[in-house]
Amino acid sequence: MLILAIMAAGALAGFFLFPDKRLKWSERIQLICTCLLIFSMGVILGGRENFMDELLSLGFRSLVFAIIPIAFSIAAVYFLTEKFLRGGDKRK
Amino acid sequence: MMASAAVICLVLGVICGQADGSGAVSGFFGANAHIILYILMFFVGISVGANRTVFSKIRQYHVKIFIIPAGIVAGSVAAGALCAPLLGLEWGQSMAVTSSLGWYSLSGVMITELGGAEMGAVAFMSSLMREILSFLLIPFIARYLNAYTTIAPAAATSEDTTLPAILKYGGAETAVMAVFNGVFCSALVPVLIRFFMGLGF
Numbered sequence: 001m002l003i004l005a006i007m008a009a010g011a012l013a014g015f016f017l018f019p020d021k022r023l024k025w026s027e028r029i030q031l032i033c034t035c036l037l038i039f040s041m042g043v044i045l046g047g048r049e050n051f052m053d054e055l056l057s058l059g060f061r062s063l064v065f066a067i068i069p070i071a072f073s074i075a076a077v078y079f080l081t082e083k084f085l086r087g088g089d090k091r092k
Numbered sequence: 093m094m095a096s097a098a099v100i101c102l103v104l105g106v107i108c109g110q111a112d113g114s115g116a117v118s119g120f121f122g123a124n125a126h127i128i129l130y131i132l133m134f135f136v137g138i139s140v141g142a143n144r145t146v147f148s149k150i151r152q153y154h155v156k157i158f159i160i161p162a163g164i165v166a167g168s169v170a171a172g173a174l175c176a177p178l179l180g181l182e183w184g185q186s187m188a189v190t191s192s193l194g195w196y197s198l199s200g201v202m203i204t205e206l207g208g209a210e211m212g213a214v215a216f217m218s219s220l221m222r223e224i225l226s227f228l229l230i231p232f233i234a235r236y237l238n239a240y241t242t243i244a245p246a247a248a249t250s251e252d253t254t255l256p257a258i259l260k261y262g263g264a265e266t267a268v269m270a271v272f273n274g275v276f277c278s279a280l281v282p283v284l285i286r287f288f289m290g291l292g293f
Binding site for chain 1: 097101102103104105106107108109110112115117118119121122124125128129130131132133134135136137138139140141142143144153156159160162163164166167168170171172174175178179186189190193210213214215217218219220221222223224225226227229233237238240241243244245247251253256257259260271275
């Protein structure tokens with residue numbers, strides 16, 4: 001809940017201080033923070049005592065458990081959003 | 093750019109974690125990663141809040157705002173039902189793992205408690221892989237499918253770690269839907285895991 005409160009504070013700041021602007025600097029800070037977060041995820045994962053053993057023995061099973069739900073979720077959401085929401089705001 | 097940066101950062105992190113014999117570095121990041129997340133969320137909030145037209149658009153969706161989380165949960169649970177015979181596991185355990193929806197910190201701990209260390213490790217790693225793969229897939233989904241579908245791989249993580257990627261490739265309106273989706277999915281994850289682990293078949 002704290003995360004949502006922090007984001008709401010940011011949204012209020014954005015709403016009142018920078019109305020209707022595309023904020024390049026904010027996007028840049030987000031990219032740096034995301035990279036740091038993924039790096040720290042890697043450090044935590046690599047720091048697990050039996051990381052290599054876990055990766056080798058359970059890696060394939062984990063990959064199947066990642067890929068199939070992603071594929072099914074994409075298929076379901078694509079079908080539903082094309083049918084009911086017309087896909088959203090295509091930017092690219 | 094985002095996807096390759098994500099992979100490089102992850103690999104560098106794993107190498108750093110492996111090389112850190114004393115555990116001091118991983119301990120530091122384990123204790124402080126949430127601060128980086130808080131900073132990230134504040135700036136994501138600024139980007140979302142700066143786009144005033146978004147909120148009026150979201151209001152017009154009403155019940156349709158549940159379409160994306162419904163698709164993600166249905167797709168993930170159906171995938172669990174398919175994975176069970178493929179991997180020789182019980183249906184309940186398999187559907188519990190896929191109901192993690194990418195929330196690795198919670199699902200790893202919960203499934204370890206309810207189903208043992210091995211299933212817990214699988215839940216942790218598959219959720220982490222789901223998050224990493226999301227970073228790789230989001231740019232392609234935005235390009236070849238549609239903006240809303242960028243939320244699908246991210247699932248419960250669409251309100252925090254993967255949100256900047258969704259904002260970048262899907263747009264501000266999709267990012268607001270992603271926050272709603274992340275909150276809704278996160279609330280469902282513990283309920284779904286407990287339910288499926290309790291099935292006993």
